[in-house]
Amino acid sequence: MDGRSGRVARLSLPEPAQDAVDLYWLPLGAGRTTGVVRVNGRIYEALSAACQHRARRDLYHAALVVHLDGERYAIEMGPVWGNAEPDRGVVREGPVGHRLLGRSRLFRYEVRCWPGGVIPDAAEAVASPQRLSEDSASAQAVLAEAAEFPAATWGRDELGTGEMWNSNSLVAWLLARSGHDVTSLRPPAGGRAPGWDAGLEVARR
8 A cells, every 4th residue: 555546555663763753644634533624625625626727636734753762752733622631742822714713722723742642643644654864953853843833823824825824834844944854755646735835935934
């Protein structure tokens, strides 16, 4: 199974180095019991493809796992109400859809840098994990930058990049800011990651 076939790859974790940074590409809506995220994503992609006069593509969202000093950190973005674990390493919060809506927990996201945490849908990751570095400086840099992530409104383009701000923006921003080479990083063949270029653009500023 691989990304080129459009099927979900069987997860095979590399042997963790003492210090490392791993990138995961997760199909949009993977692991969701309701399928609402997946359906909405397909509608969004169908509209985007029609407006841009191109074929539809699979949508992916990215997440990171950092290994440092024997500890494993899961880094991802999710709804504030989506996880009941009290110690899940929340370092940032931001609004969803509109800043006024963000006053309610129902419309807020959180950035988690979770020691000992897991990526809930990692078993459905495609062409993943991709090991990006194996040194302590890179791992430390990713963890240090997480708390500095610009908490712009999810799903909007407040920062003027021409693309929405979302979980892909988080991962792209972290990797660029921490000195990783992001020039060759792309979602699996046949897919795209909305928000990725927005993160790179803001990191360059």
